[in-house]
Amino acid sequence: MADFLALIVAKYNYWLYIILMMIGLYAMIAKNNLIKKLVGMNIFQTAIILFYVSIGYKTEGTIPIIQNAHGDHGSHGAVIQAADYINPLPHVLMLTAIVVSVATFGVAMALCVRIYQRYQTLEEDELRMRLSEK
Amino acid sequence: MDNYPALIVIAPLLGAFFAGLAAWIEKRLSYPIALAALGLSLFSAVNVLMQVIASGTIQYRMAGWAPPMGIEYRIDLLNAMVLVLVSGIAFLNLIASYKSVIQETTDRAESFYVIYLLFCVGLLGVVATGDLFNLYVLIEITSLTSYTLIALGDRDRGPLAALNYIFIGVIGASFYLLGVGYLYIKTGSLNMMDVANILSGIQGSTTVLVAFFLCIIGVWIKMALFPLHVWLPNGYTYAPVAFSRVVAPLMTKVMVYVMIRLMISVFGYDYIFTELNLGQAVVWLGTIAVLAGSIMALSQKNLKKMLTYIIVAEIGYMVGGAWLANELGMTGAILHIVNDALMTFALFLAVGNIAYKIKSTDLANLKGLFGRMPWTMAGFVLAAFSIIGVPPTCGFFSKWYLVLGAFEAGAYHFAAALIFSSLICAVLFFKVFEICFFESRSNGHGDAHGHGDSHSTVIVEEAPISMLVVSGLVSISLIVAGLYSGTIVNTIILPFLR
Amino acid sequence: MHWPIDLIVLTFVIFTAIAAISVKDLLGTAILFGAYSFLMCLLWAVMGAVDVAFTEASVGAGVSTVFFVAAVFRTSRRTKD
Amino acid sequence: MKLLGFIIVCLVGGFLLYGTGELPDWGDPQSPASLHLSNDYIEHAVDETQVPNLVTAVLADYRGFDTMFETAVVFCAGLACFLLLRDFRPRKDHYYRHVPTGVVLHLKDSSKHLAVGNEFEDMDKEWVPSDIVIKTVCRMLIPFIQIYALYVVAHGDFSPGGGFQGGVIFGSSLILLAISYNLKTLVKRVSEKFLSIFAALGVLIYVGIGAIAMLLGGNFLDYSKLAPLIPIDPGHIRAIGMLGVEIGVGITVMAVMVIIYINIVSEGRHEEGL
Numbered sequence: 012m013a014d015f016l017a018l019i020v021a022k023y024n025y026w027l028y029i030i031l032m033m034i035g036l037y038a039m040i041a042k043n044n045l046i047k048k049l050v051g052m053n054i055f056q057t058a059i060i061l062f063y064v065s066i067g068y069k070t071e072g073t074i075p076i077i078q079n080a081h082g083d084h085g086s087h088g089a090v091i092q093a094a095d096y097i098n099p100l101p102h103v104l105m106l107t108a109i110v111v112s113v114a115t116f117g118v119a120m121a122l123c124v125r126i127y128q129r130y131q132t133l134e135e136d137e138l139r140m141r142l143s144e145k
Numbered sequence: 146m147d148n149y150p151a152l153i154v155i156a157p158l159l160g161a162f163f164a165g166l167a168a169w170i171e172k173r174l175s176y177p178i179a180l181a182a183l184g185l186s187l188f189s190a191v192n193v194l195m196q197v198i199a200s201g202t203i204q205y206r207m208a209g210w211a212p213p214m215g216i217e218y219r220i221d222l223l224n225a226m227v228l229v230l231v232s233g234i235a236f237l238n239l240i241a242s243y244k245s246v247i248q249e250t251t252d253r254a255e256s257f258y259v260i261y262l263l264f265c266v267g268l269l270g271v272v273a274t275g276d277l278f279n280l281y282v283l284i285e286i287t288s289l290t291s292y293t294l295i296a297l298g299d300r301d302r303g304p305l306a307a308l309n310y311i312f313i314g315v316i317g318a319s320f321y322l323l324g325v326g327y328l329y330i331k332t333g334s335l336n337m338m339d340v341a342n343i344l345s346g347i348q349g350s351t352t353v354l355v356a357f358f359l360c361i362i363g364v365w366i367k368m369a370l371f372p373l374h375v376w377l378p379n380g381y382t383y384a385p386v387a388f389s390r391v392v393a394p395l396m397t398k399v400m401v402y403v404m405i406r407l408m409i410s411v412f413g414y415d416y417i418f419t420e421l422n423l424g425q426a427v428v429w430l431g432t433i434a435v436l437a438g439s440i441m442a443l444s445q446k447n448l449k450k451m452l453t454y455i456i457v458a459e460i461g462y463m464v465g466g467a468w469l470a471n472e473l474g475m476t477g478a479i480l481h482i483v484n485d486a487l488m489t490f491a492l493f494l495a496v497g498n499i500a501y502k503i504k505s506t507d508l509a510n511l512k513g514l515f516g517r518m519p520w521t522m523a524g525f526v527l528a529a530f531s532i533i534g535v536p537p538t539c540g541f542f543s544k545w546y547l548v549l550g551a552f553e554a555g556a557y558h559f560a561a562a563l564i565f566s567s568l569i570c571a572v573l574f575f576k577v578f579e580i581c582f583f584e585s586r587s588n589g590h591g592d593a594h595g596h597g598d599s600h601s602t603v604i605v606e607e608a609p610i611s612m613l614v615v616s617g618l619v620s621i622s623l624i625v626a627g628l629y630s631g632t633i634v635n636t637i638i639l640p641f642l643r
Numbered sequence: 644m645h646w647p648i649d650l651i652v653l654t655f656v657i658f659t660a661i662a663a664i665s666v667k668d669l670l671g672t673a674i675l676f677g678a679y680s681f682l683m684c685l686l687w688a689v690m691g692a693v694d695v696a697f698t699e700a701s702v703g704a705g706v707s708t709v710f711f712v713a714a715v716f717r718t719s720r721r722t723k724d
Numbered sequence: 725m726k727l728l729g730f731i732i733v734c735l736v737g738g739f740l741l742y743g744t745g746e747l748p749d750w751g752d753p754q755s756p757a758s759l760h761l762s763n764d765y766i767e768h769a770v771d772e773t774q775v776p777n778l779v780t781a782v783l784a785d786y787r788g789f790d791t792m793f794e795t796a797v798v799f800c801a802g803l804a805c806f807l808l809l810r811d812f813r814p815r816k817d818h819y820y821r822h823v824p825t826g827v828v829l830h831l832k833d834s835s836k837h838l839a840v841g842n843e844f845e846d847m848d849k850e851w852v853p854s855d856i857v858i859k860t861v862c863r864m865l866i867p868f869i870q871i872y873a874l875y876v877v878a879h880g881d882f883s884p885g886g887g888f889q890g891g892v893i894f895g896s897s898l899i900l901l902a903i904s905y906n907l908k909t910l911v912k913r914v915s916e917k918f919l920s921i922f923a924a925l926g927v928l929i930y931v932g933i934g935a936i937a938m939l940l941g942g943n944f945l946d947y948s949k950l951a952p953l954i955p956i957d958p959g960h961i962r963a964i965g966m967l968g969v970e971i972g973v974g975i976t977v978m979a980v981m982v983i984i985y986i987n988i989v990s991e992g993r994h995e996e997g998l
Binding site: 041045048051052062063102104111114115118122123 | 270282285292296300301302303304308311312315316319322323325328330335
């Protein structure tokens with residue numbers, strides 16, 4: 012039982028990121044409404060960010076802001092222990108990824124508005140019908 | 146000056162913002178600024194290529210930090226060659242697009258130049274960088290700019306094609322990002338060299354396997370390998386001409402470059418071909434892509450769309466060649482990056498000239514074009530010969546290497562597909578020539594008297610001189626590149642592969 | 644020991660994600676999407692990624708939702724699925 | 725399509741699930757990802773940059789080149805929304821409401837503004853009674869939100885936050901103004917020209933700092949080469965460089981968020997909105 016719990020704790024994040032990603036991907040492929048697809052896209056991207064953040068976590072670590080750093084430069088007596096701080100690199104990468112995803116989201120929304128102006132609908136099957144009419 | 150590697154990317158980036166700001170002072174300032182920025186970029190790229198040929202790989206540390214900590218530009222022979230190619234084509238296209246941008250985007254030409262420059266920044270950065278995550282950010286810049294520019298094209302279909310491209314493009318880029326994440330969890334590093342060093346000590350890991358597949362599938366989606374190509378034909382067809390002229394030759398080729406870079410510099414030959422033994426399967430994929438692309442091209446009624454399907458077939462050439470697992474195949478694939486970029490550029494330049502004058506690229510509207518636009522069509526014929534693979538042009542040489550490589554690897558199906566696709570291209574282009582040459586324009590058929598002198602009254606209506614000059618220059622470069630392909634192979638590709 | 648919070652919030656995240664893509668009203672989707680982003684931000688804060696959580700709170704739950712509502716305002720709330 | 729989607733999703737999910745078997749445990753401090761590079765950053769970043777927030781140090785210095793392109797992506801998104809949606813056709817219909825009586829004047833087919841007195845207000849097609857509580861609260865809140873945003877930008881070196889977060893918060897304070905009053909109020913205060921110039925200017929500050937470092941003989945973005953320009957303890961020069969870069973990022977992000985919002989909500993007409 013304890014082993015099983017340990018396994019769940021160890022892998023739960025990875026499993027659930029995969030489930031989230033599957034939800035997002037499914038919405039992107041199977042949904043009919045363009046805005047629903049965009050929501051799927053965003054879920055898909057956040058799932059990947061969740062994966063990266065999970066990589067960086069350390070059970071015993073604290074947030075990656077060094078405590079007694081400024082003020083006195085001579086305080087190097089307390090050597091910084093790497094194991095005490097959570098890995099900052101994935102966070103940096105994911106800041107970039109979040110911003111990229113919101114940029115894509117904004118452009119996609121603008122496109123949706125533009126498509127709606129032209130066709131008065133955002134449903135994919137209706138759009139396809141409109142296109143084949145012409 | 147040793148800042149040339151950075152300047153290649155920084156010059157157009159700075160140029161983009163200066164062009165954007167200058168547009169608020171005087172609208173006409175944007176174009177010369179853009180031109181100067183890309184010119185500087187081309188100049189630096191040529192300089193870097195000279196340096197690399199003379200003294201070997203250049204490493205440039207961004208912000209001065211040593212590689213695994215900071216981001217580094219690592220420019221070897223392959224990079225340097227593709228950089229010159231990309232900046233050259235971007236520069237020439239900007240010269241050619243002055244008139245057509247004004248025609249197509251009317252009051253928004255300045256913004257077009259800004260986005261165009263950012264697109265070039267993305268492509269150049271993708272080629273120059275030596276960092277896996279930096280590659281992702283730059284891929285996103287190229288993608289975001291292409292979404293925008295595609296949506297600006299055709300009023301009805303453009304936005305839909307762009308939105309479709311966003312969905313598929315985001316899946317591709319996210320797969321790549323996820324692959325990088327798996328690599329990172331196993332190696333703890335993002336620098337390509339460093340990752341490759343650590344990976345060589347890891348054997349039989351499922352994580353690396355997953356990382357490999359995610360990265361490669363992501364890149365395949367971005368380069369539109371056959372079953373994943375659905376976004377490409379619509380996207381490139383409905384884009385504005387000035388943009389499709391640069392995105393069609395460069396985007397997919399740069400992605401092929403990324404694939405080759407990942408194969409050679411990150412995962413390594415041994416891992417792919419010995420441990421996973423994937424060569425055969427992917428060569429089959431390439432074969433299918435070549436066949437499917439050529440056959441779908443046959444059924445198109447629009448010249449631009451037909452050419453986009455030919456691009457799909459050409460991607461099959463390069464993917465197949467790169468995965469033949471021998472030196473000849475890889476040489477062919479790399480040489481084909483250069484040649485195909487030039488050929489596609491020449492073809493789309495001709496299409497751009499036609500679209501500028503005729504305002505349509507439907508095959509039915511192209512009748513009598515040889516009489517109306519002789520110079521444009523001369524360039525088109527030359528480019529078509531090159532795609533088919535007629536000897537003095539450059540297309541022949543890369544196909545030659547690819548076929549030799551296929552025979553050496555025993556992949557006869559791939560060789561057969563190459564030859565079959567050349568035949569189909571020949572049929573295809575002669576069909577176009579027939580329409581453009583033999584059938585005169587429909588108004589000639591109307592009156593019975595004018596039958597005799599309908600040929601003598603053909604008016605020559607050529608595209609503007611700037612477009613013609615670029616078109617002619619590129620068409621001639623096809624032959625020049627063909628004649629010098631031995632030099633390219635011996636001074637750049639073979640030293641790189643060994 | 645953060646893992647019980649982590650487990651619970653993650654489960655909630657999955658529920659809001661499913662709800663966001665299955666609600667038959669786009670304005671509802673927008674709000675659920677905001678909730679999803681906010682829970683995600685909470686999760687990242689639990690995992691010590693404070694900067695990422697901060698960004699997600701301002702970008703994902705804040706501005707994205709506003710863009711979303713703006714786009715729904717200019718298009719339609721109707722959706723078939 | 726549904727079935728195809730389901731099959732693809734299951735294939736991808738199964739493949740990824742197969743890949744999780746070998747991943748290190750969640751939170752394992754000994755996983756390779758937490759040993760190789762990250763230790764170098766944690767142990768040396770403060771000495772080398774004097775910035776205690778490691779995320780900011782890595783974001784703006786070690787991997788500052790990434791962040792520059794990320795800002796360029798944001799700029800791109802703003803420009804894209806402008807290009808896709810902006811509609812310069814002048815407004816044909818004007819509505820003016822006489823405040824004391826509530827009578828609405830409708831001007832058809834006129835491209836000119838009517839010079840109306842103080843008793844009339846320029847309004848949208850449909851009049852929404854604006855709530856005095858919301859207006860007052862928002863008017864009081866907005867300055868504080870903006871100060872907080874500036875604090876987030878400036879204090880990013882020491883606490884969570886930085887250019888992006890601060891820029892987004894500042895941008896949302898302006899969006900809040902548009903929501904609580906109406907879009908015209910916002911457009912009147914922050915003109916399109918102002919926003920466009922700021923969007924380009926922010927990235928230009930970033931790239932410019934890098935280029936100046938290059939001109940002074942260092943590599944691109946090497947802040948330590950800025951020392952001759954800024955009279956400050958050379959140990960802190962990197963922190964100052966990072967602050968400059970973050971300000972650039974903040975300006976761009978602020979402007980772009982507002983541009984995207986205005987263009988989406990008014991379909992590019994810049995007059996009526998939420």
